[in-house]
Structures are given as C-alpha cells and as structure tokens.
Amino acid sequence: MFTAQLGWALGLVSISLVLSWLLGAAGLSLAWLLLLLVLVVALWRAHFSRLLDAAIHCERLRVRRRRALSIDETAEWVNFLVNRWWVFSSLTLFSIVKERLEPILNEAKPSIVGEWETLV
Numbered sequence: 001m002f003t004a005q006l007g008w009a010l011g012l013v014s015i016s017l018v019l020s021w022l023l024g025a026a027g028l029s030l031a032w033l034l035l036l037l038v039l040v041v042a043l044w045r046a047h048f049s050r051l052l053d054a055a056i057h058c059e060r061l062r063v064r065r066r067r068a069l070s071i072d073e074t075a076e077w078v079n080f081l082v083n084r085w086w087v088f089s090s091l092t093l094f095s096i097v098k099e100r101l102e103p104i105l106n107e108a109k110p111s112i113v114g115e116w117e118t119l120v
Helices: 002-026 030-070 076-108
Strands: none
Touching: 002 030
C-alpha cells in the first residue's frame, strides 16, 4: 500500500515536471505554470497525509517484526510461577526438610556437641 501511494506521488511530481517543461517550451504564459503549481500543491496536500500515515505504519510494522525476531523466548513466566509457589509453600517445605534432616544430622554430629534443634 505504501509503495503504491509513493508511486502515485512520484508520478504526480514527474507529470508536473513534464507539463512545466512543455508549458515553458511552448512559450505559454506564466499564469499556466502558476495554475499547474497550485494544482500540484493541492493534490500533494490531499494525499501527503495518507502517504505519511502509510510510511509511519510501514515503519512500525518493520520495527515490530525486527523486535519480535530478535528477542529470544525468556523464562520470566517460569520464574514468576516458581516465585509465587515458593511464597505460599516455603514454610511447608522447611518443615518437611526439618523433619527429614534433623534425625540424620543428630546421628552424624560429634559427641562433644549436645542436643540441638534446627530452626525454621
């Protein structure tokens, strides 16, 4: 779409240049050249905003495509889920680990150390 509008604008400029040359070569009045200039400016203003919008849209699409292809998949969502799970189940996990490890640690401790209890 952008290239079609750009082609139309370039065609308008080309035709106006050729008509200007023909008017000058034919020796016609300067009024015809001014009339042609007013016509070209009116057409240019009418279509320039659409041309500019199409160019901006095309560039935004190009930037989005480049950004989408350059960013690798991240594991942020996994980190978020693990963090939420850890907040709600950390006390339960600590108590399970304490129940399992405390007897093993008490058996493996040196004899000069008295009874101890792991803190949660």
